[in-house]
């Protein structure tokens with residue numbers, strides 16, 4: 061760990077208590093002026109550190125940014141967030157950045173995070189509203205030993221991983237809307253964009269991008285989104301720690317991902333169905349070339365929707381927009 065990191069650990073270890081510049085300078089073998097320079101750097105990263113000539117330094121508040129060292133601290137994973145974390149204060153899209161890294165052989169488990177996206181991408185060429193500091197915009201690089209046909213399972217398990225994390229931390233009533241939207245009381249709180257690159261019959265890489273509206277107040281949403289989108293702040297009335305949510309998500313993600321790489325889709329689908337609201341519902345299905353109405357009979361183990369249309373014909377739906385009727 062570098063000196064700045066060690067200094068931060070010392071400040072954190074004091075649990076809101078003071079630590080003298082003299083003690084720090086003795087411990088690190090550097091001048092008090094050098095200690096002060098590292099304190100300035102930490103302040104620039106968003107840590108609130110007060111100083112007093114007689115008492116030294118005190119950490120008043122941690123940074124609110126999703127910095128790599130904050131993500132790593134106490135993270136209970138083996139791969140995700142343990143390999144490489146790339147943090148941007150601003151970028152066009154974390155999925156675009158993650159794909160660039162994946163092409164350059166970035167390892168599985170790489171996490172790309174942004175505080176703000178200027179061109180956040182949604183499914184079907186839509187955009188993803190990504191204001192600074194209030195959401196989670198995270199893309200993960202995976203290199204799963206599965207055939208491309210099993211890739212939709214990754215999107216489903218991502219939804220389950222985030223749903224699990226949110227229920228655990230917020231106790232809010234999370235629903236999953238097929239295939240990959242997370243809703244609260246019918247409004248969208250999170251979306252997932254999975255992008256895959258294949259080589260012959262195998263997966264080269266998958267980038268799973270997740271956008272979650274955490275502390276976004278309703279007035280910040282564009283008017284066009286207010287009826288359909290929501291945030292944890294709006295639904296719970298309080299601010300939630302983005303870092304806690306992100307870490308819990310990564311931990312749940314890794315657990316489910318290990319199951320998928322062992323070929324165990326079944327238990328994930330059971331969990332998915334616990335959160336899903338779609339089975340048994342009358343729906344309008346909008347595919348690229350056709351629209352029809354019917355009833356959702358089931359979702360199979362690979363995430364394909366089984367719909368019986370109003371004429372009684374069964375359809376296997378791989379990708380579509382669905383609306384509840």
Ligand code: BTN
Pocket residue numbers: 152153154155156177179180181182183184186188196197198199241250251252253269270271272
């Ligand atoms: C959707 O519901 O349409 C999918 C939204 C996915 C948004 C996330 S935010 C992080 C990642 N980067 C992007 O550009 N998109 C995904």
